[in-house]
Amino acid sequence: MIQQYTPTNYKSICDELAATDADLKQIIDTYGYPPFWSRTNTFESLVHIILEQQVSLASALSALNKLRERAQEITPARILLLTDEEMRACYVSRQKNSYIKYLAEALLSGQLNLDDFPSMTDDEVRTKLTALKGIGNWTADVHLMFALQRVDIFPIGDLAAVNALKRVKRLPAEITREQMLEITKQWAPYRTLAAMLLWHFYLSSPRPPKGGGRQS
Structure with a gap:
């Protein structure tokens, strides 16, 4: 069965993630829940x-x-x-x-x-x-x-998500893509919501200005 997040369940999924990860809980405690980001399949x-x-x-x-x-x-x-x-x-x-x-x-x-x-x-x-x-x-x-509101995607090509992951988990700058993907496995089957929390942290927390960029 294809699982999706919805306006009614996404906060409870965030709470579930926070219950097992103190760093994600800290994001919610400090900045609240992420916005319900969604687009149409068009x-x-x-x-x-x-x-x-x-x-x-x-x-x-x-x-x-x-x-x-x-x-x-x-x-x-x-x-x-x-x-x-x-x-x-x-x-x-x-x-x-x-x-x-x-x-x-x-x-x-x-x-x-x-x-x-x-x-x-x-x-x-x-x-x-x-x-x-x-x-x-x-x-x-x-x-x-x-x-499509799929719940278990982590966008490893997204610099904002990756930089937030490094900051939240206090990871070394030289950490590899494979090592980061391994870390995100702890959030399965809700890696999308974990990524949304990381984006929320990235957009809400003070940080030095940096050039952005994403992959295709």
Whole structure:
């Protein structure tokens, strides 16, 4: 059975994590529960995530709003009508333009059907998404977490989540990706909510300014 977090159960899942991990409990005690971050399982959501690759959330949202303004509605057909110049005027890089148009074509051709995702396993969704140009594990992770509300995803390609993990667990700077993934196993089957708590900590706690960036 596919398990999801919902507005009614996500706080109880956070409490369950806090009961077994003092560091996560400290986040809740200090900053409260994370917001209920969610998105729709749509083309627009995937476009938004692609725009968020390796840039700030504010920059990505600015580009998304420009696209909305230009296309009126962000659908595969409308996006494919925009020229490269129009996409560039919406702050979309040449590379991301090609990723977004490739995704639009995959949806219109039937190569990808987002309506299938709710009944598919995490691995099946990931395989479908990462088969597309410009979509890697980070993009698949974010779509699984926020658009499909899957409960057991840890986005190891996300710098904010990784930096928060290092700070909260007081980990050495040279720790490897594999070692960090091993640490996150203690939060299964609720790694998504643990990641949300870490993001909440990252956004709420004072920290020195640093360049952000995410994977595809």
